[in-house]
Amino acid sequence: MTAANGKKHGKKEQTDRYEIRLSGSGGQGLILAGVILATAIGVGDGKNAVQTQSYGPEARGGASRADVVVSEQEIYYPKTMKLDLLLALTQEACDRYYPDMKEGGILVIDTSLVTQVPTKKYYGFPFVRLAREEIGHAMVANVIALGAIAELAGIVTKESLKEAVLERAPRGTEEKNEKALELGFKIAREAKRKA
Amino acid sequence: MKRSGIGKARLLQGNEACVRGALYAGVEFFAGYPITPSTEVAEAMARELPRNGGKFIQMEDEIASIAAVIGASNAGCKAMTATSGPGYSLMQENIGYAYMTETPCVIINVQRGGPSTGLPTKIAQSDTMQARWGTHGDYTAIAVAPSTVKECFEETVRAFNLSERFRTPVTVLSDEVLGHMREMMVIPEKGELEVTERHKPDVPHEWYKHFEISPSFVSPMASFGEGYRYNVTGLTHDEDGFPTANPIEIKNKMEKLRFKIERFADEIHKIRMDMMDDAHFTVVSYGSVSRAARQAVTMARERRIKVGAIQLRTIWPFPDMKLREMFAGVRKVIVAELNMGQLVNEIKRVAPRHTEVFSLARYDGEVMTPHQILEKIREVIK
Amino acid sequence: MMEKIAHGSDVTHHYLRPKKKFPNVWCAGCGNGIVMGALIRSIDRLDLDKDNVAVVSGIGCSSRMPVYLDFNTLHTTHGRALAFATGVKIAKPNLTVIVITGDGDALAIGGNHFIHTCRRNINITTILIDNRIYGMTGGQFAPTTPGGSFATTAPYGNYEKQFDVVKLAIGAGASYVARGTVYHVQQLEKLIEAGIKKKGFSVVDVVSNCHTYYGRFNKEGDAVEMLSWMKKHAMPIEAVRKIPPEKMKGKFVTGLIHEHDATEFTHEYQMMVDRLAQKEAEK
Numbered sequence: 001m002t003a004a005n006g007k008k009h010g011k012k013e014q015t016d017r018y019e020i021r022l023s024g025s026g027g028q029g030l031i032l033a034g035v036i037l038a039t040a041i042g043v044g045d046g047k048n049a050v051q052t053q054s055y056g057p058e059a060r061g062g063a064s065r066a067d068v069v070v071s072e073q074e075i076y077y078p079k080t081m082k083l084d085l086l087l088a089l090t091q092e093a094c095d096r097y098y099p100d101m102k103e104g105g106i107l108v109i110d111t112s113l114v115t116q117v118p119t120k121k122y123y124g125f126p127f128v129r130l131a132r133e134e135i136g137h138a139m140v141a142n143v144i145a146l147g148a149i150a151e152l153a154g155i156v157t158k159e160s161l162k163e164a165v166l167e168r169a170p171r172g173t174e175e176k177n178e179k180a181l182e183l184g185f186k187i188a189r190e191a192k193r194k195a
Numbered sequence: 196m197k198r199s200g201i202g203k204a205r206l207l208q209g210n211e212a213c214v215r216g217a218l219y220a221g222v223e224f225f226a227g228y229p230i231t232p233s234t235e236v237a238e239a240m241a242r243e244l245p246r247n248g249g250k251f252i253q254m255e256d257e258i259a260s261i262a263a264v265i266g267a268s269n270a271g272c273k274a275m276t277a278t279s280g281p282g283y284s285l286m287q288e289n290i291g292y293a294y295m296t297e298t299p300c301v302i303i304n305v306q307r308g309g310p311s312t313g314l315p316t317k318i319a320q321s322d323t324m325q326a327r328w329g330t331h332g333d334y335t336a337i338a339v340a341p342s343t344v345k346e347c348f349e350e351t352v353r354a355f356n357l358s359e360r361f362r363t364p365v366t367v368l369s370d371e372v373l374g375h376m377r378e379m380m381v382i383p384e385k386g387e388l389e390v391t392e393r394h395k396p397d398v399p400h401e402w403y404k405h406f407e408i409s410p411s412f413v414s415p416m417a418s419f420g421e422g423y424r425y426n427v428t429g430l431t432h433d434e435d436g437f438p439t440a441n442p443i444e445i446k447n448k449m450e451k452l453r454f455k456i457e458r459f460a461d462e463i464h465k466i467r468m469d470m471m472d473d474a475h476f477t478v479v480s481y482g483s484v485s486r487a488a489r490q491a492v493t494m495a496r497e498r499r500i501k502v503g504a505i506q507l508r509t510i511w512p513f514p515d516m517k518l519r520e521m522f523a524g525v526r527k528v529i530v531a532e533l534n535m536g537q538l539v540n541e542i543k544r545v546a547p548r549h550t551e552v553f554s555l556a557r558y559d560g561e562v563m564t565p566h567q568i569l570e571k572i573r574e575v576i577k
Numbered sequence: 578m579m580e581k582i583a584h585g586s587d588v589t590h591h592y593l594r595p596k597k598k599f600p601n602v603w604c605a606g607c608g609n610g611i612v613m614g615a616l617i618r619s620i621d622r623l624d625l626d627k628d629n630v631a632v633v634s635g636i637g638c639s640s641r642m643p644v645y646l647d648f649n650t651l652h653t654t655h656g657r658a659l660a661f662a663t664g665v666k667i668a669k670p671n672l673t674v675i676v677i678t679g680d681g682d683a684l685a686i687g688g689n690h691f692i693h694t695c696r697r698n699i700n701i702t703t704i705l706i707d708n709r710i711y712g713m714t715g716g717q718f719a720p721t722t723p724g725g726s727f728a729t730t731a732p733y734g735n736y737e738k739q740f741d742v743v744k745l746a747i748g749a750g751a752s753y754v755a756r757g758t759v760y761h762v763q764q765l766e767k768l769i770e771a772g773i774k775k776k777g778f779s780v781v782d783v784v785s786n787c788h789t790y791y792g793r794f795n796k797e798g799d800a801v802e803m804l805s806w807m808k809k810h811a812m813p814i815e816a817v818r819k820i821p822p823e824k825m826k827g828k829f830v831t832g833l834i835h836e837h838d839a840t841e842f843t844h845e846y847q848m849m850v851d852r853l854a855q856k857e858a859e860k
Contacts (some may be wrong), residue, residue, distance in 0.1 A: 035377060039206045042379040049206070051377040077490035077565050078376050078483065224668055245850050246857070250667045255693040259660035262653065262690075266633070266664025269651060270672070274664070292654050418648035420669050422628045426594075426644050428652035437598060437644060 004172050016072050018155050019080040022145070023065040023097050024089030024110075029142035034066025036164045037146060037156065041070050044160025050078040063092060087145055088114055089127065106152055108145070123195075124150060125187050126134050131180065137173075140180035147184015152192065158185060204381045209347045210235035210277075213303050214243060215382060215425060216351030217275055220390055222301075223249045224274035226263035228282060231315045232371040233305035236277035257282035261289040261302065268298045269427060271385075271418030273355060273393075275301035280309040280322055282341040283329070283366075290364050291330030292429045294452060297362040297406060297414070299393065301354045301481040304366055305374040306482075317560030320482055321534040326366045327511045333449060335456040337361065337463060338511040340368040342485040344378035349388065350508065356391035360412055361456055368510060370533070372483045372562055393502040396423065404434040410446055412455040424469040446547055458511060462488075464517055465508035470496060471521065474503030474559050476576055478555075479518075479542055484563045488531055491568035502572055516547045522550045527575050531555040531568055592617045592627065594647045602641050606800030608759035608785030609639050613646070614761055616675070619770040631672045633662040635682040638713050638787075639706035642677045656687030659694040662701050670843040673773060676703040680721040681711045684740050688720070695749030695778055699842035700780040702772045705742060708787035716790030727794040742782040747835045750779030754835040758784040760807040761831065768833065777841050784811070784829065831850055 020037070022030045034051045053066045068078045082102040088094035089110045098118045101107065107122040112129050112172035125148055131141040143165055148170055150156050169177040212379065213236055217225075225240040237253065244251040250267070254260040257278055264274040278286060283304045293300055308314030309321050322329075326338040339348040351365055358365040389511040396415040398401050405425035407414035414434075417423035425484075430438040431445050439445060456463070469489050471477065476555050485506035492504040505521060507514065522528065528550055530539040538552040546552050553569045557563050603609045606721070620630060630648040636655035640708035643650035645802060653661045658676050666674045683691050683705050694701065710728055711717040718739045719729035726732060746754045755773040759763035765783060772779035786792060786803035797803050814832035 035206065038377055042206050043204055046204070048379055050379075051206070052372065053375065075378075076486050076493065078372065078378070078486055079564075081560055083564065224664070226664060245846075246853050248850075251848065252663070252667055254660060254663070255689050258657060259663070259690055259693070262654075262657045262660035263664030263667070265653075266651065266661035266666075267668035268664075269649075270665045270668035272668045274668075288654055289657065418669075419631050419651075419665060420629055420672050424627060424647055424649055426650045426652065428644065429654055430652065435596065437596075 013032060017075070018070040018084045018153070019082065019102075019157075020070070020085045020087070020149070020153070021065055021069045021083050021097055021100070022068075022087045022089075023063070023093035025062060025093070025151035028062045028064065028089050029139065030064050031066045032168065033142040033146050034068050036168055037149070037161070038068050039167070040156045040160040041068070044163055045157050047072055048075050050075050052079055063096070065097070066095065085149060087142075087149060089145070090114065091116060094118070096137050098175075102187070108152065110141075110145075123148070123188065125189050125191070130183060130187070134183055135176050135180050137176055140176055141156060143180040144184040144187075147181040148188035149184075151185050151188035204379045206377050207344050207380050208235060208375060208377050209341075209344050209369060210305065210375070211239055212344045212347035212380060213351045213367065213369065214239040214276070216303070216348035217355065218243060218385070219348070219388065220273065220352045221392075222273050222275055222354035222355070224264065224267035224272040225249070225276065226252045226254050226267070226274070227276045227278065228254055228260050230279045230282045232307055232374050233277045233279045233282075233303065235374070236303055236305070236323065239500055257285035258289060261300070263287040263294070264300045265289060265293050265296070265298045268300050269419055271420070273299070273359065275303065275355075277303035279305050279307045279315075280319075281312060283322055283325060287325075287330040290332065291332060292333070293364040294330065294334040294336075295332075295429050296427045296432070297416075297452075298364070298427075299358040299362050299416075300364050301351070301358050302364060302366045303351065304368055306368060306370040310560075314560045316371065317468055318483070319533045319558065319560065320368070320370060320484065321537070321558070323510065323532070323534060323537040324369065326368055333453070336366070336511045337363060337455045337456060338366040338368050338466070338509070339509050340481040341373060341510060342438070342482055342508075343380075344373075344376065345380040346508070348380060348382070352388050352390065353465075356389060359391045360413065361394045361459070363414055363456065368482060370482050400424070405436045406432060406434050406448070406451075408434055409449055412458060447526060459473060460512045460514075461516070463509055463512060464514040466514060466517060466521075467506040467508060468521070468524040469504040469506075471503035471505065474501050474525060474543065476500065476502040476527045476529070476572065477505055477521075477525050478529045478531055478568060478572070479505045479538070479564075479570065480506065481510055481538070482533075484531050484533060487563045487565045488568055490565035494565060494569050495572050500572060500576060513541050513545070518542070518545050519547060522547055525550050527551045527553065529553045529555050529568070529571050529575060531563055531571070533557050533563060588621050589614060589617050592620065592647050592712040594643055600647050601645060603638060604789045606786070606788060607638070608708065608783070609642060609706060611759040611762060612639070612704060612765070612783055612785065613642050615765045616704065616769055617646075619766050619773060622766075622770055623773060625673055629672055631662075631665050631674045632677060633658050633665060633674065634677040635679075635687060636713070637679040637682045637711070637795075638708075639677055639679040640682055640760050648732065656682055656685070658682065659687060659701070659703065663694060663697070663699055666701055667843060667846070668697055670700070670847070674701045675773065676701055677803060678703060678705050679712075680705065680707040680709065680742070681719045684720040684742065684745070692745070692749040695746050695751040695780070697842045698750055698752050698777045699712045700776055700778070700844075702769070702775075702781070703795060704769060704781050704783060706783050706785045708785045708791060710787050710791040712787045712790055716787075716794060726791070728790070729794075742780070743830070743834050746780040746782075748841070750778075751780050751835075752837050752839045753779035753833075754782075755780070755833045756782040756784065756829070756831050758807040758811050758831060759786060761811060764813075764831065775836070777839055784831075
């Protein structure tokens with residue numbers, strides 16, 4: 001039997017709890033991005049991380065999403081409650097999940113796919129276009145987004161993220177993935193400076 | 196990958212952790228039939244077992260899957276299957292056979308909404324009672340329930356241990372959210388967790404009784420091919436395994452099925468308590484709901500409500516005495532579960548007179564949220 | 578290890594369990610006893626170690642057989658014997674696994690397991706005692722009950738179609754399919770023996786008599802009369818091949834009807850394991 005002391009735990013509100021949602025449509029590699037992010041935070045940085053996803057008919061074809069909850073402490077509730085960061089790669093995802101955001105949370109969108117943004121405070125990047133034009137591979141849009149998130153949210157070290165990305169990268173694509181990640185860091189850094 | 200922080204921590208899916216746990220416990224045989232949301236267990240077994248000296252087979256249905264598992268167990272293997280509600284229903288016939296024939300085996304039930312095909316991709320805890328009373332006849336069931344990925348691993352190991360120790364089927368009650376979530380866990384080193392091996396007979400072949408009624412309650416178990424040549428039957432049988440109509444032998448058999456487990460119930464019970472020391476109120480739950488409960492209780496404590504959380508890691512046999520003790524200073528209990536109220540009746544049965552029991556039931560395929568529990572806490576303490 | 582005994586009932590007794598099982602549950606004159614004798618003599622001829630033989634059965638009159646036999650015996654649930662046996666065989670491929678089943682057990686409630694075990698071609702020998710009726714529950718029609726026959730659940734004559742066990746087994750992929758009768762005992766012994774020897778899934782369909790129900794309901798007489806009917810209507814496959822099909826009317830084929838060599842399940846599994854181990858070693 002594991003008995004946790006009442007007094008010790010009495011004030012243990014998870015103040016450092018950080019909730020991220022990566023959303024868009026099927027095929028954008030968001031589940032994989034969620035797994036990579038959770039791996040980087042959990043395995044690399046040694047924090048606790050839980051990754052959940054919507055599963056089932058709605059996950060096929062249409063909408064897709066992966067949630068990651070991060071904390072230094074034990075994560076009780078594994079699902080998200082109020083998002084600290086929302087990545088929306090489609091208009092539909094943005095419309096649907098924007099209300100789940102915490103006040104002051106970070107909204108990150110793909111400017112080429114999300115045209116009507118419900119707030120003025122957001123970060124917009126053309127992830128898919130950048131992937132195609134700068135890296136030469138539309139598939140790495142998710143990695144660019146991961147880079148941007150890491151830079152903006154500061155919940156994962158860049159080293160760990162890089163390792164996690166490379167670990168999952170199909171053989172022969174390591175260089176492209178690394179480039180994509182660096183690009184993500186860079187565009188977010190520049191955007192932060194401007195903001 | 197360089198691993199800072201938590202030693203050999205890795206990100207594992209709940210269903211995958213069950214597989215790792217089973218391998219840690221020494222699983223040698225898996226038979227199953229694909230069913231959402233448990234399929235990842237079968238898939239990982241298909242990958243792992245052939246490389247670890249084990250046997251994997253995908254059978255034609257769930258009835259055949261558990262049958263093959265029981266056959267393999269009698270041939271000496273630690274054996275298991277994994278399924279969800281509809282498959283668990285199909286398996287009940289042969290799970291009953293395993294109770295009757297005292298054959299160790301593990302069934303992982305990654306619960307989804309029912310009845311019938313129900314909600315293949317959505318969470319529920321509606322097999323709580325089926326895990327206890329699923330098959331016809333009288334018997335004592337064992338069911339354990341994890342709430343984290345790490346516990347998926349641990350409870351699967353424990354399920355094997357209990358199964359081998361008591362010669363009985365054991366169900367791991369997981370759920371869709373738990374099965375599919377990925378979370379950090381450290382795979383224990385060999386020897387870190389206890390692993391129970393089947394108790395083998397040490398008597399000459401002709402002395403061996405496969406269903407011996409012994410002072411230790413659980414009889415040793417020989418395997419096919421070891422020279423004991425015993426008979427196994429689902430008919431009510433005597434100590435030698437031969438069908439009987441003798442009332443004394445029938446009664447002995449029935450009582451054995453019950454007491455071999457109930458006498459050791461306190462060694463099977465496992466409960467996690469959070470913030471219970473000074474609690475006047477408590478939320479009782481199991482599985483992934485317990486995590487929402489812990490979160491809700493933390494939030495309530497912020498509001499100076501003296502509430503604690505009780506997580507049942509053993510569902511069956513039900514921890515009557517332990518809960519009664521825990522409820523000593525508790526005025527109100529909320530039972531949070533993802534069904535129309537199954538566990539709550541057990542809690543009402545064991546709660547002392549001074550403890551009021553409230554049901555918080557959710558059965559719309561969605562997860563229980565901390566806010567929902569918090570709201571209920573505030574409602575009942577008024 | 579067994580000590581070899583020369584003849585007749587001594588052989589039989591060597592393979593029977595002496596304690597508390599007799600008299601058996603079968604009606605006087607039932608074909609099940611004849612099949613049990615034939616099985617025992619086949620096993621004796623094959624010189625199998627009793628410790629390495631597992632006999633698995635389902636539910637029904639025939640499925641009561643294992644309890645009398647001094648092997649590793651598993652009397653399971655209705656229709657599921659082949660699924661249990663599959664588990665036993667995969668877990669311990671060195672065991673000789675024999676399944677005793679009936680027509681209702683194997684073809685109705687267990688039909689799915691039957692065709693899939695045929696398909697897998699796992700090295701199990703199935704003796705399907707086919708008495709064309711449910712005996713244990715008192716004479717209801719089975720998937721093998723001929724059209725027009727009477728049973729307690731076919732009081733006005735059976736209007737259903739029947740399974741042809743042999744065609745079903747061949748179609749589903751069994752590598753050895755034979756039919757014997759409880760009248761032609763020597764032939765039956767040989768068919769069982771060859772079935773056990775065959776590496777793959779073997780089905781021996783045994784035409785048997787249930788005079789208690791089938792015989793009585795359908796005016797086919799007692800055990801002796803039903804066995805005489807078998808004697809008159811059985812046609813060995815060798816003879817069948819020589820005569821025109823119209824001469825087969827009312828008769829049924831016996832003998833080794835189908836045999837082919839095909840990969841066997843446990844062997845294939847082991848090959849895969851070996852391949853993986855080799856790959857691992859090369860790394």
